[in-house]
Amino acid sequence: MFYEAKANLHGLAHDPFKAIVSPRPIGWIGTRGADGSDNLSPYSFFNAISDHPKMVMFSSSGRKDTLRNVEETRVFTTSMVGRALGEKMNLSSADAPYGESEFKIADLEMAEARMINAPFVAGAHAALECKVTEIFEAKGLDGELSGSFVVIGQVVGIHIDEAALVNGRLDMAAVAPLARLGYLDYADAGNTFEMRRPAWPIET
Template sequence: MRTEIDPADPDVNFYRMLTAVVVPRPIAWVSTVSTDGVPNLAPHSFYSVACARPPIVLFTSVGKKDTLRNVRETGEFVVNLASAPLIHEVNDSSARFSSAASEAEELGIAMEPSVKVTPRRVAASPVSIECRLHSTTELGDSTLVLGDVVLMTVADHVLVDGHPEYDLLDPLARLGKDEWALHAEVLAIPRPRRPEDIPPEHRR
Protein backbone atom coordinates (compact mmCIF):
# COMPACT_ATOMS: atom_id res chain seq x y z
CA MET A 1 0.00 0.00 0.00
CA ARG A 2 1.10 3.56 -0.73
CA THR A 3 -0.40 6.95 0.03
CA GLU A 4 -0.70 9.12 -3.08
CA ILE A 5 0.19 12.78 -2.59
CA ASP A 6 -0.70 15.19 -5.37
CA PRO A 7 1.29 18.46 -5.39
CA ALA A 8 -1.76 20.16 -6.91
CA ASP A 9 -3.93 19.25 -3.88
CA PRO A 10 -4.69 22.58 -2.09
CA ASP A 11 -4.92 20.77 1.24
CA VAL A 12 -1.36 19.46 1.00
CA ASN A 13 1.75 21.41 2.00
CA PHE A 14 3.89 19.78 -0.67
CA TYR A 15 6.99 21.75 0.28
CA ARG A 16 7.00 20.03 3.68
CA MET A 17 6.46 16.65 2.04
CA LEU A 18 9.22 17.20 -0.51
CA THR A 19 11.79 18.35 2.05
CA ALA A 20 10.93 15.34 4.22
CA VAL A 21 11.90 12.86 1.51
CA VAL A 22 14.69 14.63 -0.42
CA VAL A 23 17.14 13.97 2.41
CA PRO A 24 19.74 14.50 3.61
CA ARG A 25 20.39 17.89 2.01
CA PRO A 26 23.76 19.67 2.28
CA ILE A 27 23.66 23.30 3.31
CA ALA A 28 25.08 26.28 1.48
CA TRP A 29 25.76 28.80 4.23
CA VAL A 30 25.98 31.77 1.89
CA SER A 31 27.69 35.03 2.76
CA THR A 32 27.08 38.08 0.59
CA VAL A 33 27.29 41.85 0.90
CA SER A 34 24.82 44.44 -0.35
CA THR A 35 25.71 47.36 -2.60
CA ASP A 36 25.41 49.49 0.54
CA GLY A 37 28.07 47.36 2.24
CA VAL A 38 25.74 45.44 4.58
CA PRO A 39 26.92 41.81 5.07
CA ASN A 40 24.39 38.98 4.91
CA LEU A 41 24.71 35.36 6.02
CA ALA A 42 21.99 32.77 5.44
CA PRO A 43 21.65 28.99 5.02
CA HIS A 44 20.15 27.43 1.88
CA SER A 45 19.45 23.70 1.92
CA PHE A 46 18.74 23.34 -1.82
CA TYR A 47 22.43 23.11 -2.73
CA SER A 48 24.66 21.01 -4.98
CA VAL A 49 27.36 20.91 -7.67
CA ALA A 50 26.13 21.91 -11.13
CA CYS A 51 29.27 21.30 -13.20
CA ALA A 52 32.65 19.66 -12.62
CA ARG A 53 34.71 21.43 -15.32
CA PRO A 54 34.54 24.33 -15.03
CA PRO A 55 33.54 24.06 -11.35
CA ILE A 56 30.07 25.53 -10.81
CA VAL A 57 27.96 25.22 -7.67
CA LEU A 58 24.27 25.96 -7.31
CA PHE A 59 21.80 26.86 -4.63
CA THR A 60 18.15 27.76 -4.77
CA SER A 61 16.62 30.80 -3.12
CA VAL A 62 13.03 30.02 -2.15
CA GLY A 63 11.43 33.44 -2.42
CA LYS A 64 13.17 36.78 -2.92
CA LYS A 65 15.66 36.94 -0.07
CA ASP A 66 18.51 39.32 0.76
CA THR A 67 21.00 36.71 -0.43
CA LEU A 68 19.47 36.64 -3.91
CA ARG A 69 19.30 40.43 -4.17
CA ASN A 70 22.92 40.81 -3.10
CA VAL A 71 24.17 38.15 -5.51
CA ARG A 72 22.32 39.71 -8.42
CA GLU A 73 23.53 43.22 -7.63
CA THR A 74 27.17 42.43 -6.81
CA GLY A 75 27.77 39.17 -8.70
CA GLU A 76 29.64 37.56 -5.80
CA PHE A 77 29.02 35.14 -2.94
CA VAL A 78 30.79 32.66 -0.66
CA VAL A 79 29.50 29.21 0.27
CA ASN A 80 30.69 28.33 3.77
CA LEU A 81 30.54 24.70 4.83
CA ALA A 82 28.01 24.31 7.64
CA SER A 83 29.69 22.02 10.16
CA ALA A 84 28.16 20.36 13.22
CA PRO A 85 29.86 22.57 15.82
CA LEU A 86 28.15 25.55 14.17
CA ILE A 87 24.62 24.12 14.15
CA HIS A 88 23.09 26.85 16.32
CA GLU A 89 24.77 29.64 14.38
CA VAL A 90 23.61 28.14 11.08
CA ASN A 91 20.05 27.66 12.34
CA ASP A 92 19.83 31.08 13.99
CA SER A 93 21.05 32.83 10.84
CA SER A 94 17.92 31.60 9.04
CA ALA A 95 15.81 34.07 11.03
CA ARG A 96 14.32 36.96 9.05
CA PHE A 97 16.63 39.75 10.08
CA SER A 98 16.14 43.24 8.65
CA SER A 99 17.94 43.91 5.36
CA ALA A 100 19.88 46.58 7.24
CA ALA A 101 21.17 44.06 9.79
CA SER A 102 24.18 41.77 9.58
CA GLU A 103 23.33 38.27 10.80
CA ALA A 104 26.96 37.60 11.64
CA GLU A 105 27.21 40.74 13.77
CA GLU A 106 23.86 40.16 15.47
CA LEU A 107 24.78 36.55 16.32
CA GLY A 108 28.44 37.12 17.15
CA ILE A 109 29.72 34.99 14.25
CA ALA A 110 33.34 35.84 13.47
CA MET A 111 34.03 36.62 9.83
CA GLU A 112 37.32 37.08 7.99
CA PRO A 113 38.35 38.39 4.56
CA SER A 114 37.96 36.20 1.52
CA VAL A 115 40.73 36.11 -1.08
CA LYS A 116 39.14 36.81 -4.48
CA VAL A 117 35.67 38.16 -3.68
CA THR A 118 34.32 40.92 -1.44
CA PRO A 119 31.92 38.93 0.81
CA ARG A 120 33.73 37.69 3.89
CA ARG A 121 33.88 34.04 4.88
CA VAL A 122 32.88 32.45 8.20
CA ALA A 123 36.11 32.16 10.18
CA ALA A 124 35.10 28.94 11.97
CA SER A 125 33.84 27.17 8.86
CA PRO A 126 36.37 24.59 7.65
CA VAL A 127 35.71 25.30 3.96
CA SER A 128 34.84 28.37 1.93
CA ILE A 129 33.96 28.33 -1.76
CA GLU A 130 34.35 31.76 -3.32
CA CYS A 131 32.06 32.32 -6.30
CA ARG A 132 31.18 34.80 -8.99
CA LEU A 133 27.67 34.71 -10.39
CA HIS A 134 27.28 32.57 -13.50
CA SER A 135 23.53 32.96 -13.98
CA THR A 136 20.12 32.81 -12.33
CA THR A 137 16.99 31.02 -13.49
CA GLU A 138 13.47 31.76 -12.28
CA LEU A 139 11.49 28.64 -11.37
CA GLY A 140 8.04 29.37 -9.95
CA ASP A 141 8.47 30.90 -6.49
CA SER A 142 12.19 30.08 -6.45
CA THR A 143 15.40 31.18 -8.16
CA LEU A 144 18.23 28.85 -9.14
CA VAL A 145 21.61 30.53 -8.59
CA LEU A 146 24.70 29.21 -10.38
CA GLY A 147 28.15 30.35 -9.27
CA ASP A 148 31.51 29.96 -10.96
CA VAL A 149 33.99 28.77 -8.32
CA VAL A 150 37.02 31.07 -8.34
CA LEU A 151 38.70 29.75 -5.19
CA MET A 152 38.27 27.19 -2.43
CA THR A 153 39.96 27.51 0.95
CA VAL A 154 40.19 24.52 3.29
CA ALA A 155 41.36 24.62 6.89
CA ASP A 156 44.53 22.56 7.34
CA HIS A 157 43.11 20.66 10.31
CA VAL A 158 40.48 18.92 8.13
CA LEU A 159 43.00 17.77 5.51
CA VAL A 160 44.50 14.29 5.51
CA ASP A 161 47.26 13.84 2.92
CA GLY A 162 46.03 17.00 1.24
CA HIS A 163 42.42 15.83 0.92
CA PRO A 164 39.39 16.97 2.98
CA GLU A 165 38.39 14.23 5.43
CA TYR A 166 34.64 13.78 5.88
CA ASP A 167 34.79 12.98 9.59
CA LEU A 168 36.84 16.11 10.22
CA LEU A 169 34.55 18.30 8.10
CA ASP A 170 31.60 16.95 10.11
CA PRO A 171 29.02 18.59 7.83
CA LEU A 172 25.44 19.30 8.82
CA ALA A 173 22.53 18.18 6.67
CA ARG A 174 18.89 19.26 6.68
CA LEU A 175 16.06 16.77 6.92
CA GLY A 176 12.32 17.41 7.20
CA LYS A 177 10.50 19.64 9.70
CA ASP A 178 13.00 20.97 12.27
CA GLU A 179 15.29 17.94 11.95
CA TRP A 180 19.02 17.92 11.24
CA ALA A 181 21.44 15.10 10.50
CA LEU A 182 24.59 15.07 12.62
CA HIS A 183 27.80 13.02 12.53
CA ALA A 184 26.72 10.77 9.67
CA GLU A 185 28.07 7.22 9.59
CA VAL A 186 30.55 6.79 6.73
CA LEU A 187 30.89 3.58 4.72
CA ALA A 188 33.48 3.27 1.95
CA ILE A 189 32.47 0.99 -0.94
CA PRO A 190 34.55 0.78 -4.15
CA ARG A 191 32.54 1.91 -7.20
CA PRO A 192 32.40 -0.65 -10.03
CA ARG A 193 33.78 0.74 -13.28
CA ARG A 194 32.47 -2.19 -15.32
CA PRO A 195 29.63 -4.68 -14.81
CA GLU A 196 32.27 -7.35 -14.24
CA ASP A 197 33.50 -5.44 -11.19
CA ILE A 198 30.21 -6.05 -9.35
CA PRO A 199 30.68 -8.85 -6.78
CA PRO A 200 28.64 -11.97 -7.63
CA GLU A 201 26.98 -11.90 -4.20
CA HIS A 202 25.43 -8.51 -5.09
CA ARG A 203 23.57 -9.97 -8.05
CA ARG A 204 20.13 -11.38 -7.45
Protein backbone atom coordinates in the same frame (compact mmCIF):
# COMPACT_ATOMS: atom_id res chain seq x y z
CA MET B 1 -0.03 5.85 -0.29
CA PHE B 2 -0.06 8.01 -3.39
CA TYR B 3 -1.16 11.56 -3.99
CA GLU B 4 -0.96 13.98 -6.90
CA ALA B 5 1.86 16.38 -6.07
CA LYS B 6 0.17 19.52 -7.40
CA ALA B 7 -2.98 18.91 -5.36
CA ASN B 8 -0.84 18.28 -2.25
CA LEU B 9 -3.60 16.17 -0.72
CA HIS B 10 -1.29 13.93 1.30
CA GLY B 11 -3.45 13.95 4.44
CA LEU B 12 -0.37 14.03 6.67
CA ALA B 13 0.36 16.43 9.50
CA HIS B 14 3.25 17.94 7.49
CA ASP B 15 4.23 18.06 3.83
CA PRO B 16 6.71 15.18 3.32
CA PHE B 17 8.37 16.51 0.13
CA LYS B 18 11.51 17.98 1.72
CA ALA B 19 11.90 14.92 3.95
CA ILE B 20 11.88 12.70 0.86
CA VAL B 21 14.47 14.83 -0.95
CA SER B 22 17.08 14.55 1.78
CA PRO B 23 19.67 14.79 3.13
CA ARG B 24 20.43 18.14 1.51
CA PRO B 25 23.73 19.98 2.03
CA ILE B 26 23.46 23.44 3.53
CA GLY B 27 24.81 26.36 1.54
CA TRP B 28 25.79 29.00 4.09
CA ILE B 29 25.77 31.90 1.66
CA GLY B 30 27.81 35.03 2.40
CA THR B 31 27.13 38.21 0.45
CA ARG B 32 27.78 41.94 0.61
CA GLY B 33 25.30 44.47 -0.68
CA ALA B 34 26.13 47.41 -2.90
CA ASP B 35 25.69 49.54 0.23
CA GLY B 36 28.49 47.60 1.96
CA SER B 37 26.25 45.66 4.36
CA ASP B 38 27.14 42.02 5.10
CA ASN B 39 24.72 39.11 4.98
CA LEU B 40 24.98 35.43 5.91
CA SER B 41 22.10 33.01 5.34
CA PRO B 42 21.75 29.21 5.18
CA TYR B 43 20.05 27.61 2.18
CA SER B 44 19.09 23.93 2.07
CA PHE B 45 18.21 24.11 -1.63
CA PHE B 46 21.92 23.99 -2.44
CA ASN B 47 24.32 21.66 -4.22
CA ALA B 48 27.24 21.20 -6.59
CA ILE B 49 26.16 20.90 -10.23
CA SER B 50 29.44 20.67 -12.17
CA ASP B 51 33.07 19.73 -11.61
CA HIS B 52 34.52 21.14 -14.89
CA PRO B 53 34.15 24.02 -14.32
CA LYS B 54 33.36 23.82 -10.62
CA MET B 55 29.84 25.18 -10.13
CA VAL B 56 27.29 25.32 -7.32
CA MET B 57 23.70 26.47 -7.09
CA PHE B 58 21.29 27.63 -4.45
CA SER B 59 17.63 28.53 -4.65
CA SER B 60 15.92 31.34 -2.77
CA SER B 61 12.25 30.81 -1.98
CA GLY B 62 11.11 34.37 -2.56
CA ARG B 63 13.07 37.59 -2.92
CA LYS B 64 15.35 37.64 0.12
CA ASP B 65 18.34 39.77 1.12
CA THR B 66 20.83 37.26 -0.29
CA LEU B 67 19.15 37.37 -3.70
CA ARG B 68 19.17 41.17 -3.67
CA ASN B 69 22.89 41.18 -2.93
CA VAL B 70 23.88 38.67 -5.60
CA GLU B 71 21.81 40.55 -8.16
CA GLU B 72 23.70 43.73 -7.24
CA THR B 73 27.22 42.29 -6.99
CA ARG B 74 27.13 38.98 -8.93
CA VAL B 75 29.30 37.21 -6.32
CA PHE B 76 28.82 35.09 -3.18
CA THR B 77 30.62 32.69 -0.86
CA THR B 78 29.44 29.47 0.69
CA SER B 79 30.87 28.23 3.99
CA MET B 80 30.79 24.57 5.01
CA VAL B 81 28.56 24.00 8.04
CA GLY B 82 30.19 21.50 10.39
CA ARG B 83 28.34 20.18 13.43
CA ALA B 84 30.29 22.51 15.74
CA LEU B 85 28.78 25.53 13.94
CA GLY B 86 25.24 24.15 13.69
CA GLU B 87 23.65 26.33 16.35
CA LYS B 88 25.25 29.48 14.95
CA MET B 89 24.10 28.54 11.47
CA ASN B 90 20.59 28.28 12.84
CA LEU B 91 20.88 31.73 14.46
CA SER B 92 21.91 33.19 11.13
CA SER B 93 18.63 31.99 9.61
CA ALA B 94 16.63 34.58 11.58
CA ASP B 95 14.60 36.95 9.40
CA ALA B 96 16.65 40.02 10.28
CA PRO B 97 16.02 43.37 8.54
CA TYR B 98 18.16 44.22 5.53
CA GLY B 99 21.51 45.63 6.59
CA GLU B 100 21.69 43.69 9.86
CA SER B 101 24.77 41.45 9.82
CA GLU B 102 24.06 37.81 10.66
CA PHE B 103 27.77 37.48 11.43
CA LYS B 104 27.14 39.76 14.41
CA ILE B 105 23.79 38.18 15.28
CA ALA B 106 25.38 34.71 15.46
CA ASP B 107 28.66 35.97 16.98
CA LEU B 108 30.71 34.64 14.08
CA GLU B 109 34.13 35.86 13.02
CA MET B 110 34.02 37.13 9.44
CA ALA B 111 36.77 36.52 6.89
CA GLU B 112 37.23 38.28 3.56
CA ALA B 113 37.30 36.46 0.26
CA ARG B 114 40.45 36.94 -1.81
CA MET B 115 39.08 37.00 -5.36
CA ILE B 116 35.64 38.56 -4.83
CA ASN B 117 34.08 41.19 -2.59
CA ALA B 118 32.15 39.00 -0.17
CA PRO B 119 32.58 37.63 3.37
CA PHE B 120 32.64 34.06 4.66
CA VAL B 121 32.72 32.31 8.05
CA ALA B 122 36.28 32.34 9.37
CA GLY B 123 35.68 29.24 11.53
CA ALA B 124 34.32 27.08 8.71
CA HIS B 125 36.39 24.06 7.70
CA ALA B 126 36.03 25.09 4.05
CA ALA B 127 34.58 27.90 1.96
CA LEU B 128 34.03 28.58 -1.74
CA GLU B 129 34.31 31.92 -3.53
CA CYS B 130 31.82 32.10 -6.41
CA LYS B 131 30.99 34.38 -9.33
CA VAL B 132 27.39 34.30 -10.56
CA THR B 133 26.80 32.88 -14.04
CA GLU B 134 22.99 32.75 -14.03
CA ILE B 135 19.99 33.88 -11.99
CA PHE B 136 16.51 32.82 -13.05
CA GLU B 137 13.07 32.17 -11.61
CA ALA B 138 12.14 28.49 -11.94
CA LYS B 139 8.99 27.66 -13.92
CA GLY B 140 6.53 24.78 -13.64
CA LEU B 141 5.22 22.55 -16.43
CA ASP B 142 2.51 25.06 -17.26
CA GLY B 143 4.99 27.93 -17.42
CA GLU B 144 3.81 29.32 -14.09
CA LEU B 145 6.55 31.14 -12.20
CA SER B 146 7.44 29.42 -8.93
CA GLY B 147 8.66 32.33 -6.84
CA SER B 148 11.90 30.38 -6.33
CA PHE B 149 15.02 32.01 -7.74
CA VAL B 150 17.93 29.80 -8.80
CA VAL B 151 21.43 31.25 -8.49
CA ILE B 152 24.29 29.45 -10.22
CA GLY B 153 27.87 30.37 -9.43
CA GLN B 154 31.24 29.27 -10.73
CA VAL B 155 33.78 28.56 -8.01
CA VAL B 156 36.86 30.75 -8.44
CA GLY B 157 38.55 30.21 -5.07
CA ILE B 158 38.57 27.54 -2.37
CA HIS B 159 39.55 27.87 1.30
CA ILE B 160 40.34 24.77 3.40
CA ASP B 161 41.24 24.58 7.09
CA GLU B 162 44.49 22.60 7.04
CA ALA B 163 43.68 21.18 10.48
CA ALA B 164 40.80 19.31 8.83
CA LEU B 165 43.08 17.60 6.31
CA VAL B 166 44.23 14.04 7.00
CA ASN B 167 46.34 12.17 4.43
CA GLY B 168 45.47 14.75 1.79
CA ARG B 169 41.71 14.49 2.31
CA LEU B 170 39.11 16.39 4.30
CA ASP B 171 38.44 14.31 7.41
CA MET B 172 34.69 14.10 7.01
CA ALA B 173 34.18 12.29 10.32
CA ALA B 174 35.89 15.16 12.14
CA VAL B 175 34.29 17.92 10.08
CA ALA B 176 30.85 16.29 10.40
CA PRO B 177 29.10 18.46 7.79
CA LEU B 178 25.46 19.12 8.56
CA ALA B 179 22.66 18.12 6.22
CA ARG B 180 19.08 19.33 6.21
CA LEU B 181 16.39 16.69 6.49
CA GLY B 182 12.67 17.32 6.50
CA TYR B 183 10.66 19.14 9.13
CA LEU B 184 12.99 20.47 11.89
CA ASP B 185 15.48 17.61 11.49
CA TYR B 186 19.20 17.75 10.73
CA ALA B 187 21.91 15.10 10.49
CA ASP B 188 25.69 15.18 10.46
CA ALA B 189 28.26 13.01 8.72
CA GLY B 190 30.05 12.02 11.91
CA ASN B 191 29.68 8.34 10.97
CA THR B 192 31.08 7.82 7.50
CA PHE B 193 31.82 4.85 5.24
CA GLU B 194 33.26 4.34 1.75
CA MET B 195 31.79 2.69 -1.34
CA ARG B 196 33.62 2.50 -4.65
CA ARG B 197 31.67 2.79 -7.89
CA PRO B 198 31.72 -0.62 -9.60
CA ALA B 199 33.46 -1.11 -12.94
CA TRP B 200 31.66 -2.79 -15.83
CA PRO B 201 31.27 -5.74 -16.11
CA ILE B 202 30.29 -6.05 -12.50
CA GLU B 203 31.95 -8.93 -10.70
CA THR B 204 29.61 -11.08 -8.63
